[in-house]
Amino acid sequence: MLRIDLISDTVTKPDAPMLEAMFNAEVGDDVFSEDPTINRLQEMAADMFGMEAALFCPSGTMTNQIAIAVHTSRLDEVLCHEYSHIYQYETGGYAYNSGVGIKLLPGANGILDVETVAAAINPTHDWLAHSRLLVLENTSNKGGGSFYTLEQIKGFTQLCKEKNMGLHLDGARLFNALVETGEDTREYGKAFDSISICLSKGLGAPVGSLLIGNTEFIRKARRLRKAMGGGMRQAGYLAAAGIYALEHNIKRLKLDNDRAKELGQVLQTLNYVKSVRPVKTNILIFDLNDGLMAADYLEKLSDAGINAAPFGPSTIRFVTHLGITDEMIQRTKEILINLQD
Numbered sequence: 001m002l003r004i005d006l007i008s009d010t011v012t013k014p015d016a017p018m019l020e021a022m023f024n025a026e027v028g029d030d031v032f033s034e035d036p037t038i039n040r041l042q043e044m045a046a047d048m049f050g051m052e053a054a055l056f057c058p059s060g061t062m063t064n065q066i067a068i069a070v071h072t073s074r075l076d077e078v079l080c081h082e083y084s085h086i087y088q089y090e091t092g093g094y095a096y097n098s099g100v101g102i103k104l105l106p107g108a109n110g111i112l113d114v115e116t117v118a119a120a121i122n123p124t125h126d127w128l129a130h131s132r133l134l135v136l137e138n139t140s141n142k143g144g145g146s147f148y149t150l151e152q153i154k155g156f157t158q159l160c161k162e163k164n165m166g167l168h169l170d171g172a173r174l175f176n177a178l179v180e181t182g183e184d185t186r187e188y189g190k191a192f193d194s195i196s197i198c199l200s201k202g203l204g205a206p207v208g209s210l211l212i213g214n215t216e217f218i219r220k221a222r223r224l225r226k227a228m229g230g231g232m233r234q235a236g237y238l239a240a241a242g243i244y245a246l247e248h249n250i251k252r253l254k255l256d257n258d259r260a261k262e263l264g265q266v267l268q269t270l271n272y273v274k275s276v277r278p279v280k281t282n283i284l285i286f287d288l289n290d291g292l293m294a295a296d297y298l299e300k301l302s303d304a305g306i307n308a309a310p311f312g313p314s315t316i317r318f319v320t321h322l323g324i325t326d327e328m329i330q331r332t333k334e335i336l337i338n339l340q341d
Contacts, residue, residue: 004328007307009173009201009256009282009321014241018204021244027236030056031226037236041243045197045210048246049189053218055211056239057230060085060172063196063211065093066221066228068133070213071166071193074099077129079120083110083142085170086135097228101129109278110143112136114155121163134160137170139177142311145260145283147177150187157191167191172198172209176281179254193217202253202282203245204322207238249322256282256320259329263318266333271340272297274314284318285311297339304335 005011014022028034042054057063064086068078078094080086082104086094094100105116122128134156139147160167169192178185188195194213199205211221225231232238257280264279267286277285288297294310301308311317320329 001305002328002331003305003307004332005307005323006318006320006332007309009319012200012202012204012321012323014204014206015322017248018241018244021240022237025236025240027234029233030235031231031233035234035236035239037243038239041239041246042210044243044246045212048185049195049212050186051189051195051212052215053213055218055221055225056235056242057209057211057225058207058232060170060196060198060209061090061093062225062228062230063209064090064135064168064170065097066211066224067168067194067196067213068094068100068135069098069224070217070220071133071168072098072100073132075101075129076132077101077103077122078133078135079103079105079117079131079165080135081105081107081110081112081137081140081143083140084135084137085141085172086137088142100132103131109146110137110140111146111148111152112156114159117156118159121165131163131165133166133168135168135170137172139173139281139283141173141283144277144279144285145173145176145257145281146278147180147280149181150183150191153188153191160193166193168193169195171195173201173281173283175250176202176253176257179251180257180281199242199245202256202321203242203249205238205241205245208242210242252322253282256322256324259320259324260284260318262329263320263332263336266336270336282320284320286316286318287312288314288316290314300339301335304339306332306335 025037045054121131139145199208261279274287274289309317
């Protein structure tokens with residue numbers, strides 16, 4: 001049976017050219033900053049965003065947690081959307097690693113507006129946490145792959161400057177947004193104090209994320225990476241995959257987005273689907289009719305050859321990626337239609 005894995009874009013695997021790049025990588029000891037392939041990847045990422053420096057880390061959780069720790073002090077507060085990855089899926093690391101509080105803000109499909117953020121910033125009283133950092137997520141995972149445009153982001157940039165707050169971008173799937181908007185990565189570098197991008201989702205690398213910022217920020221981040229156990233040795237083999245991903249796999253993300261939209265159009269016609277969230281990139285979230293349970297539906301999908309993720313008692317998430325083919329999309333559509341009463 002053909003297995004179709006829509007559970008996440010984290011299931012992607014290196015293809016033959018990426019494996020060859022990894023096999024041929026020149027490596028050294030990165031704890032001493034002597035791995036030439038890691039150094040090249042970091043320089044490449046920094047230049048891509050017009051920023052001064054970058055740091056290669058094992059995961060996006062680590063890059064986000066390091067960013068929070070560098071931007072804040074204990075008794076500070078981080079502001080973010082209630083759907084944010086840093087709150088939902090990073091095991092409370094903001095409290096454990098940095099001793100900071102978090103303020104969760106509402107917004108449609110994972111997207112905040114400037115007015116909501118401005119109203120949530122605390123005055124500087126002794127009895128209140130200092131609002132020190134705003135984190136935006138682009139694209140929003142739990143928001144169904146929705147994204148901010150640069151025009152929207154500029155308002156947050158101005159607000160954070162006025163309030164002396166840091167602005168961090170959790171850009172795990174940023175490139176899925178950029179292939180839709182055509183916006184320039186260097187403009188993102190101007191808008192944010194720090195940016196995290198993931199290499200191991202739609203870009204197809206097996207491991208790794210990058211944290212990007214100015215030289216002093218990355219100097220502090222590098223020390224924290226070591227304290228968190230993220231100082232790797234001959235990790236240039238992994239960095240080579242990241243270089244290949246940035247050089248070859250960005251433009252093809254548009255195909256993933258289009259395939260998700262294609263599935264979304266089919267789901268809107270099915271009698272067991274209550275609603276489909278707006279499909280903007282490669283994440284597709286839909287709600288089943290009242291009385292239908294995600295666990296039961298996922299079991300039926302699995303029996304038919306499709307892996308997917310529950311996103312609530314009656315909510316399902318599909319994620320398209322480079323491991324999905326046209327044949328798989330066609331087969332998925334057939335299965336979804338056949339599951340109707």
